[in-house]
Amino acid sequence: MTTTLKPVDAVLVGFGWTGAIMGQQLCDAGLNVVALERGPWRDTSTDFATGFAQDELRYMWRHHLFQNVAYDTLTIRNNATQQALPMRHLGSFLLGTGVGSGGVHWNGQIWRFLESDFLTKSHNAQKYGQKAVTDYDLTVQDWGVTYGELEPYYDLFDKLCGTSGKAGNLKGQIQPGGNPFEGPRSNEYPTPPMAQTYAPTLFGQAAASLGRHPFPHPTGNLSRDYINPLGCQIGKCTYCGFCEKFGCGNYSKASPQTTVLPYLMAKPNFVLKTECEVLKVELTPDRKRATGVTYVNSAGEEFFQPAEMVILSAYVLQNVRLLLLSGIGQPYDPVSGQGVVGKNYAYQTMSSVNVFFDDKILNPFIGAGALATVIDDFNGDNFDHSGLGFIGGAYIAGMVTGGRPIEMIYTPQGTPAWGLEWKHAAAKNYLKSFAISVHGSCMSHRGNYLDLDPTYRDAYGRPMLRMTFDFTDNEHKMSDYLTDRAAEVAKAMNPREIKLNRRTGSWSVVPYQTTHNTGGAIMGDNPTDSVVNKYLQVWDVPNVFSLGSGAFPQNAGYNPTGTVAALAYHAAAQITSQYIKAPGALVQA
Amino acid sequence: MSGLRVPPLALIVLAALALAGLAASQALAPLPAHPSDAVTPTSFLTQAIPDSVPNAALVRHGRDLAIAGDCLSCHRRPGGPPFGGGLGLNTPFGVIYSSNITSDQNTGIGAWTGDQFYHAMHDGIDADGANLYPAMPYPAFSHASRADDDAILAYLKTTPAVSYRPPVNRLPFPLNFRFMVKAWNFLFFKPAPFQPDPGQSAAWNRGAYLVTGFGHCDGCHTPKNLFGADSTSRPLWGGDLDNWVAPDLTGNPRTGLGGWTADDIVEYLGTGRNAHGGAGGDMAEVVQYSTSLMSDQDRQAIAAYLKSRPASPDASPAQPDAGAMSRGAAIYSDACASCHLEGGVGQPRFFPPLGHDAVLQQADPVGLEHIILAGSRIAPTAARPSPLAMPSFAWKLTDQEAADVATYIRNSWGNRAAPVSASQMHAMRRRLDLETVHYTANSGDQR
């Protein structure tokens, strides 16, 4: 028995960063909006308060705020010759759930992609030849949107979060102390950069001595208190060292809870329903229009929510799966290269270098999710790739997110993982070591994609999503080159020793890497090679919008949230200025 | 694939919608196509009253007075319709439920005449001739003019009718007999229309009218005698209610508003927070549904009046024990500095600075006990919607630890106030029903 509810103007499927941003924009435009979130309500003072938020066991290792794979997971394999098996335990990526979702337990790293990142195919082909973008079966594409078009929306997100940082390029003028490689910014950051602890400071000095261009990481962990344009208040970070994988207890990390919900939840024309999982987007028989969504609540009751617009604002893996389950768009076929939904799944290519001192107390527990000094000299196309055999790059960060001892005890090369020798190494090095992070891009590849699993099904009998992914030689070469660059900085810090943690072998689901899954619902300038247009509107079903990193045709060497948010604001601006007056395709195919 | 089967009814509905969609697919209607009819208390109190409403000016004036009187906070049960009544008020004498004051003819006041309404507001007698309990602050409302009462009634009669009868009051014998109120009125109540003081400014007089009249600040901030009546010799010296403290509003520099400027008061009433503190507890709703929706002029008038109040007499509190101070300092650094920072400096307008703080230095520590054990939330307002909240520490601190940190906070950074004992803390824990942990919807790993 399905209960049909009163129609609304827009239904949001999932309520994290993009749902909150789009909900606020649509409600301000007067639309009647319902958000459906499959997880529970969560807020600062009750669910991640300062009295218990700093709990490494419960949050990092017992996944208390994360998606529970017992009820929803996907299958994984490195290539099409393998049988995909379920991801039975979280590891490589830590998926969000509940109100605020990943926006609750993210680090707060707020980046903009480079101007050339939006032109991956045309820029690299022009500069390095056509082979550069087709070697290794790469399937990179241009985005169909430019940095210039997105800049005002990056700026909006900075103002929403109160981002702490130092501009490196203000309206084309290079600024001392900032990132000289970034695209032009219309405004300085809303708040000054965070103060740097010892390790990032030493990293910056060493990098500068090598002629690199160090600058403070732009962060949503705020250097001072801030009131955003919605009137919402974000406090001052106290460097507790429990950002990533944890909720912030003292309101000092930008999240949907701190930046949007106080404003949005007060709106009469906004309704949030929790513990409600959308099963399917319903279409008209001609499949050209969505009529709404079918969802089931935690009591097993099924509802049809009619809506004029369906906004997929869940995580990329859920959005792509819903497109596939609902029969929206042509599924991608890696053999023929035809079809688009699921195409160009990509990730992030991570490596690191540990640095050990004898004589310097670094106090690694003084940290924050984005507390780092960074060099961007080897990211994107900020350096000459001629003869290197790869495209893309990484930022290199002397970063201290915290000193959580189960996860973050670094021991020198050759130290066993247990026994007296391990214990002595832990005791000796904990206060005097840290990690330089290499945060690399991941290009799209013909064989990396998402589709529906033929064997495994979820609790509702729906096929699980199947992920087929491995790093290609482009990524391995890039990562090796970048890890060597990080090691140069590490050595210039004059430590006792360093340890290189290279990105080797096939992608494994076991060790944590990043929760930066991208692609599968990619954007572009025409429907033959993309799922959505530059406004994230589905080409085939124009009253469905698919937000989030699923739109990335490949992933750049930065954390994705800034670009995810900018794309959502960019889409919202077009919806509220154009679409609502005359609902229909915003870009003619 | 049983999960993907669409039941027949849904198919029919879908087909119907599909047909509608096809018919309209050439030119879809602009959005919003399905405007929301939901109201929130704030949207209800701030929605425009169009000129087409009869006596629009009078109705608007009545609405502003209903805001000044904070009628909504009491005349609405949690989640209920505005002015529908049914909120249970915990008085020292029992539970009294607020009445339905919507325009409903039978269960509300839609059928009331102006005389009847004035009689209720001015004399505490309802339309049936029965005495109202003084939980309805008619002693304060009696200061109001007949014209203002008429305006409020005109406004209430424009509100949507809600058919609802609140529960019967739960009062012990003999208070359950309304005629007992007659005796109370005889002893403690003299209807007294407001008399302006010609020696004061118009703003001061407006402030006095609001504070002592519709605003009924006395209701909480003036101590009560044994019969629950205002102790008229101690006006606005601070009272307690429902496990909260309503602080001293006189010019006392330690426990009152002596350290606040008029602008501080205006900011507090308008946004729910200022450089000194935030409006929590029962004051949160007063700010949300009353003072933040007033005109800035009225807030300034209130501030002018309050700043003119003579200071209440100061007491000299007992000295705290050195052990409690040392233990409290340790707990403060580990558990409280996360927001209030080392040295109690706080983050003004976010997390109150704790030094020289009036709430913390009230003679009765009940407010601080409540805040530590249960937490407290700053009123969200249109200007500052963030409901910044202090978390509950009931699960974390023992009675002794909570008492020690309370004693420390009450006697540091310029504060001095009587120490708090573990038994006081335990009594509050019991009254708040916090002897066991109250988990949230997230707490599934407790199993």
Added chain:
Amino acid sequence: MVKLTFDRRRFLIGGAVVGTAGGAVAAALHDGELGGPAQTFNGTVPWQEGTADAPPGVSGTGYGFFTAAEAAFIEAAVERLIPNDAVGPGAVEAGVPFFLDRQLSGPFGRGDHYFLGGPWAKGVPEQGYQSRFSPAQLYRAAIAAIDRYAGGAFNGSTFANLAEADRDKVLKGLEAGTIQLDGGVDGKTFFAMFLQNTKEGYFSDPIYGGNKDMGAWKMIGFPGAHYDYSAWVTRHGERVPYPPVGFKGRPGWTQG
């Protein structure tokens, strides 16, 4: 009505809670998505004073999950993983066996955050955990299988009765995957989980039963659950004076 095939365990557990804590509480508890009652919010940010998603600390003394034989194995094994000496406590001294016992009798042991449904295949290492066992089942099966292995390889002895060097030899064999266990147990998978859990018990908040007296934190210099380091951010190279503190305090909270 959609048939929910996944929630037998949740309903069983929920039912157990109903008996002790009342239906409303049981229905509201939630860990991961889909579990609590569906709720609709409109008009305000919800908040209830006095509520806290407080940590699920442990209580009592003694073993509830481990049998005497299993306890002997665990104590003898964690003593080798983190031995005791003057530098800092060993895993036994830190209470790790008690921590493991409580973990295995709770949500972690039950595999509340593991997908354990079939079909099952071994897969490749990159595909991670592919056992059908919950962690509690894996511990139970692995301890028995390791004792059988020890009995075969070392003259009928249990693991716990082996000399230190022999225990290390077995543990290294499990770690490297060179020891094959019977009973459908993958020794390497078990060892990885066991070592991880041992470090968890050693370094997690004492509220979970390990890290006794915060000895492991003292050894490395971690101040624990302290939250405000503002004053020390730019005091480069100095030792931060805050003594370690757990969620339920430190000696300074109750002494003095």
